[in-house]
Amino acid sequence: MILIHCPYCGEREQSEFTNGGEAHVIRPKNPEALSDKEWGQYVFYRSNPKGIFHERWVHTHGCKKWFNAVRDTSTDTILKIYKLTDNRPEISEFKSPLKSPSGEPAVGSGNFAVKK
């Protein structure tokens, strides 16, 4: 279980939080003007990268506040936590890529416990 630094309460156990999926998916201002495809894109499609990911969290069993985080999904390392009002950090900010567990390749998963 990872530790998450709630920007309002401080560092807490992951069990106090709920993940809210991809961040910065903005609800369209005028849904009626969108085609089915465009609206479907907003409702159903989310990215799920291996690596750096902007995502939402809510401190469910705490202050109940939503906030955003940048997490490396291959290592479960939280790289940055920021409030909803803060700007989206660029991926280039986190250029130093962390080694992934067991030296897995960039795409896919699998057991590569002994690479060498």
Place this chain on the structure above:
Amino acid sequence: MPALRNKNCNYISNKEIKITFDGKSYSAYEGDTIASALLRNNIRLIGRSFKYHRPRGIYTCGIEEPNALVQILNEHNEPNTRATVKRAYEGININSQNRWPSLSFDIGSINNILSPIFSAGFYYKTFMGPKGFWKKIYEPLIRRTAGLGKPPKNFRSKSIHQNHNVDILIVGGGLSGLIAARKLINTDNEVLIVEQDSFLGGILKNSNKIKKIDGKNVFEWIQETEKLILKSKNIKILKNTLVTTYNFTNHLIALEDKYVGKNIDINKSELTLHKIRTTQTILANGHIERFISFRNNDLPGVMLASSFEKYIERYGVVPDEKPVIFTNNSSTISLVKSLINLNCKPCAYIDSRKKKDIEDETKEYLSKNNIPFYPESEVEGCEGNKKVEKVYIRNINNKILSISASMLCPSGGFNPDIHLFTQSKGLVKWDDKIISFKPDTAFQKTITLGSVSGNYEFKNLCNEINKKLSFLKANDLNIDIETNIRDDFSINELWETKTDKMSKWSKSFIDLHNDVTTKDLKQAINEGYDRIEHLKRYTTNSMGTDQGKISSINSLGIVSKILNKKIAEVGTTTYRPPYAPLSFAAIAGRSTYEYYDPERKTPIHNWHIKNNAVFEDVGQWKRPWYFKKNDSETMHQAVQRESKQTRQTAGILDGSTLGKIEIKGKDALEFMNLIYTNAFTKMKPMTSRYALMLGEDGMIMDDGIICKINDKHFIATTTSSGAPKVLSHMEEFLQTEWPHLQVYLNSITEQFTTFNISGPKAREIISKVFTDIDFSNEKFPFMTFKSFNYKNTQARIMRASFTGELGYEIYISPKHALHLWEQIFHYGKEFNLVPYGTETMHLLRAEKGYVVISQETDGTVTPLDLNFNWMIGKKKKDFIGKRSLTRSDTAREDRKQLVGIVPIDKSQFIEEGQHVLERENLPSKIKTPIEYLGHISSSYHSPNLNHCISMAMIKSGNKLKGKKLFVSTPKGTKNIAVEIVSPVFIDPENKRLVS
């Protein structure tokens, strides 16, 4: 005669205790494990193996034990206890496992003769058919004969959890761990040392390898170190605690046994699960000796060499005075020295290494003590009746010699105990010098020290520790370690010895716990399972509760030889937590039985109990399901009675569990218009409205009644189990999408107790309770509400109904709730007011055609599918889910739609969940899927109509009204003929509701 005792052992007391094994009493010493106590009494046969029921003895002296599992009869009948770990105490009652009728005569051992059918993958091959045999014959049979101990009975865990936050965690209080701790004494780091034994010292206490440390004898040095640590301000020690799990972010789990060497007090917690968070983990958890496969390497009397030495040094018992020692490395000579110190003498020393590779000191020592020495030789196998009697040696000239011996001590080298390191996601690499895997790159802040890092040489240890811990800026230590044996480790590769003899009984094992032989490995590879992860699962190799601690690397060695690959290329299987079996009771802690999940009760709960309510769980709530009038009344009778009475006079429901959310603020109206489908702008203050909440996908999430006090103040009700979800849905949109709206939300579910009174006499009853309020239809019409003061608390009455009858919902402070409830019954008596539960509530609403969210809906139902077009604020520019209602899929006319269904033969009953079909009969054998239109979502016997009424979601339901269709039954091929009708069965004109 008891086994020889090593009187110089410092870890066993002189106090005698009595233990019972398989019904017989034996004496042992306080501090003994079950294994050392039995060895003291010369008991070597201790159990039967998992599959072949072969006789098995004690193989090791610790957590790695594959054989010696026993059942502790006192202590909740605890099964599968490792005899080599569990400490004995006065009165402990132990049974051997997996044998019948007795340990020495076991009928199951016939499996050994039948072993050709139990070879690799036998589950997959043997039990393929005929159909039905698996469930009725094979599985019960296998469960009876294979396996381990019996599960505990009437067991209730009292274990607790404890959290730690430290700077440095040292796993293992052995030599490396203690040196690291000495370095950290009185530094700024908060340190925790976790040790699985009840004594610190590791190899210092378990072996004879080290003569002096810092010029002191080892016992003195351990005591001095422990005193220094205990005196320090920053270091704590947890003994009898085993680290089992190494998670992400340096989060480790360790299990402490608080009743080591004591009978469990059933009133106190016996286990503590430590959850440790640390900045830096130091792994100093040592190494584990591995075995060598040879013919009958499982016979009782075969015991790993270092374990034999540990019994002498740590437990003060010499299991045998003349064992045969068989090694492929330089470490075993210390066992010989231990024995010679006690005037015992091995009857042979067999070393598989080349003559020139064997240390001169070893050769000299053996010849000086006249010990028969066989260099460049192997053990071909051993034989005996339930114990080792003869050992066969293949000597340097390839001749087989036989010698008589009762114990045989193999040593196949040592594996750094990389289990925790790989759990932490660290990478390992193959080391040709030690012939094993050792830690390479750490993934987290993890440091490995001593033998776990692959360093087996004591003279380098201090340097290694100083170097690896230099970042902590602690003073360098210089501890002089004087050894009894030559310090440089030498080993040759040997996984399995050649065998000449073949018999059905003889086997060469690779996994003792799961009875996997080296032949099984070969067979599995021949059958194509040549990937190590496949091979493991196909053969069950290293899948026992010991996780192949003494054998998994050996199997890689054998496999690599067959595949002609390097071991590093074969790779290891994935090491997964826990390191050793972890009791579920410890994980559950106190969260069991009534403490597993909170129970929520309404203020009327005790009244319900007194009035024979049968309860139903709704989320965490306990709600009355129905009220039993007398003991003989069935649920059906009670529900029919309650339903009928409510429509005839009046009934009352405890609706306190209903979720209630208060919405306040300048922009409350705008918010409500966005979050619910309905239009609230033109709604008059002090009126209420049935409302729907959708997800952004247009599917119904929840429903409820909204009370509008004014444009800045609303109260919403939700379904009983949906309240938390609805509140967090509202919060999410407020915070993330519409932060500009000035609205705040408040859950008031438990601040207001709610009663729903309904029926034709409801008005008369309630007028007598609240005499100040005018309940006439003109002054108090349907879907309006009144707020008033009740005994200085806020109260609210709303005219609404979920039964289709004239109804009122009373919202009252919980403080006055029970009193008011009783008042209502006082005035309701003359009208036969009946309390009803959730089942009657469901029946009454079904008669009226009202839907229940998550009964009629399942997350794929839009308001249009329920013909709720009237509830959608079409003129509103936007609300959550609005755009989705015009998507091509949601606008389809052939979606599943809500209909009512009645059987044509009114005596028939339709079951919930059955399929609605167009065909009258089903084929007797169903070969292809049968097309169906939908399913029955609700079905009841209506006491007011006196026949079955059902609701269903079926394809193009709106167009099918008046048509004849069929509904399947739980049994038989004949379907029930039904008519599709409107789902409103009673009072379609709403006369009862609004008058």
